[in-house]
Amino acid sequence: MTCVDNILIVAPWGMPIWRRLTYSINGKEIKSCTSLLPLLLSMKEYIDAGKVDIVIIVLDSLVDKYEGSVDRESECFKCYYELQDYINKANEADLYKDLVSALESFTKEFFKCLLRKYNLDLKINDLNVIVAPAIGSPGGKWTFKGELREFSSLLLHKIAKMGLSKPYHKIIVDLTHGINFMPSLVTNLLHKFASIILLAHKDLDKIVIEVYNSDPVVPTRDEIKRLININKAFHEEIKTIQLIHAIPYFISVSGWIKDNKYKKDLFMKIKDLENKIKSVLFGHIKYVYSSLYYPLPLALYYLICGQDLYDLGQVIENEYMNYIYINKKDLTIERPYTIEPDALYVYYISKAVHNRLNLTKCVPPDLDYLETVFTQIYSRVNIAYEALIEHEISQLRQLEEKIKEDKDILNRLLNRWESYDKIKLLSERKDVKSEEEKEKSQKMPDKRILIAHVGLSYDLVELSLNEQNKLVLRYKLEPKKILEDSKLIVKSEK
Template sequence: MRKDIGVLDIFGRKTMGQSGIDTLIVVPWGHPAGWRQVRYTTKGISLDHCTTLPLLLKMFPRAEVFVLVLDSLVDEAPKPQSPSKCWQCYEENIEHLRYASQAKSYKELRDQLADFLSSYVKCLLGDQYKPVIHPVICPAVGRPGGKWIFRGNPRDFESIALYDLGKTILEKPFSSIVVDTTHGVNFMPSLTTRLANRLASLLLARHEHLVLAGQRGVKIYIYNADPVPLASPGQPEMSLNLIAEETHSSIQIPPVIPENLLETMEPGTQPFIELNKTYFEYAGLVASSLYYPLPLLLVHAVSQETAAKAWDVLVKAHREWETRVEILGNTVQRRLALNPDALYLLMLSVAVARRLEEKGLSYPTDTRQLAQVLPLYEAVNEAHRYIIEDELARIEKKTVRIQRILKEVDWTPLYLIYIEPNQHFSAVKKRTMIAHAGLQKEIVQVKLLENGQVLLRYNSAWENKPLQQLNSSGLLLPQYKATS
């Protein structure tokens, strides 16, 4: 069989081959109807077009594309003085916008705008480029187009973009993220750049080989083209500049957690108590178990169909947010706000749970299985790996010495294998828990299996009420209330 050797991109890196997609392109766009025809150039490559997207696809031939636009695109644009391909494609697909302007619900408005954007991008790219295109309709604020008014939390932009992008990256292991902020407006460039780092963290949490691969992380490239002069004769030549490049090699775990995933924009009311409580039960437990080296608690946290249940919370929160948006004439009023920090943590919980589920980890778990989470913890903090490795080795060494005794009993408190002169019992303390990778001998039980493997579990107090136990020992990441 012929070996697929792949192709080289502009950096000389081998891509995943003819059928492999290894790059995620994210482009925030303002209103494209008035964009001029320009010659975009970079690294000896040039292309005449009204948008940088075809050039990006030439640079990264194995890419999947997410185009982020605002729902204010529903405002029809006037014909520019110098119509380009961007205007021609706009005119050809304008009926979608007119349908959107007559939408009876916000979901219908977003669906019609997504149909417009899909057809519009295909028109722009023609037959030469046929990547997978994902249209993402994000919330605007203010009056960007002049006619329609949009009211709501500006951070909803990041939340909706993360929700739509997250569904794909949880399934596809992109090794590179390309963000081009050239055509973004207002808050779009800054929030999309911030979004890239969160997407990279989710990729590392979900797909283990990205941590183990040669580049040990996800490459992030940020591009921005020279500004097009407002008035210049002929066709200007603009450079597409690489303004930032990094290898994102660590999973971001914030030291504080938002109290709520879904909030009302009306002060003094909070109608989603159960949903927000369920969000924190998943996000708070998983985030705390990662932020501190608590691998056994993490396996326990994700052993009860956590991925599916946490994803259900995400879907429900998104559905509540969308259905509570009202269209009143030419005003779009968002009644709820989705916290992007909370959404990220809940999506991180889904990513980690799916990864561990695929490994077949179950609770109670043995020391060899527990060692399989080492690459995950190393991607959070390299020191975590050595703390966990050392503690597992100590437990295995001690159990070998008294294996005859352990074989005669069922579950045994871990402290019994550490019997020493003047033995005393310690309360659960934050410092001790961190130093011993959450395997403090007073709260862990062991069982020696016939094959010699050492099975571990927590006592009933930690199994039944892990959040309360984390909180009382100072290991639960603190919560904060978001400001609108």
């Protein structure tokens, strides 16, 4: 099924003043001060075809000017030195968004500068820069106060947005220049990136992840002549998505804000924002995510159809940046709250399903639609779910054939809804209880039975025939109530 060949390259970078080296990849030796250029040259045919997008991740600690020892003949150092105006602009910024903008521009111009220095004609389709939050004082001058989880949240947000709009069949990560926590956190997010992309696009049946890292470099006099291998650390094919087992609160307020009596107004604004988001995350999104977590395709359909999804991503684009404070006197950047990466992931998984289904209207689904669309979606969650859904659909198809052969039942279902269990009994020529007796015998939805029948339990589903005489389905109760009564809700935790 995977016929697209879009590639996303992700490269975390520290301070870009790397030395001149000779890199080796796929048997080719290339002189370069960065491993990214040889990696790009190794897939030039994809680049020429416009199939490659790049994400370069830098830290906001790039605002600290580097003053240590360097290889002054290195093209990387030359570009860094030539573009100091951008670093100066970042240092002069009063607003955090302006600091980020200056560092984004620096990184993009730095990459273009390297292409010029090495006379490379690489027509990159889309170069994206993520300025991610640092922590502590990595450069020795500026200090960054916040939580390490914010790095993961920002990356998840930025790359998820890209993955929702384009079906990448391969994610390639070059960890060579990542520093401190960057390589481990980027690697930890890869399955989540792949999950969002895989779920959002029906033309993908797998996503390939490849991670590269170069040989360690020990400074020597002849290091430019040394051969540094760009090694493939691992290769993995992702065919099922990753789902977390509990939904955390979206926002976590930093301790230094809670305990600061001078920050009460800011604290209250953040709490108001937190309450607003909580109502969305633990409202509609929780039910959508739960109906995906458990195999409940009909519930998922009716939860999504005709519903707009509140754009939590805009919280990062708008609110988050506005609350980050630059203290120019102490050279400190203070982040007052943390967006939980797992909560953001739940949102983007839900958004991926929304985007994929694109259900602007609620038209009762027929069996062809349920089988074609939802077996594919749930096979991305767990391959066993595909078999469960196919079995239940096959039972309904058999019933559909019996209905077409029985004029009484056929006429009964035209423009009218009847209980699944009642129609099943009629098709088998068995006695049907009176409505009163049936209502008395109804029980609360059973969790085990619902999962076994992928939510298509006889006593909860109603059937009808559409204009094409195809069997269509709906629930007797609201899907949210069914999930609540059966306790098929993914729990929340703080």
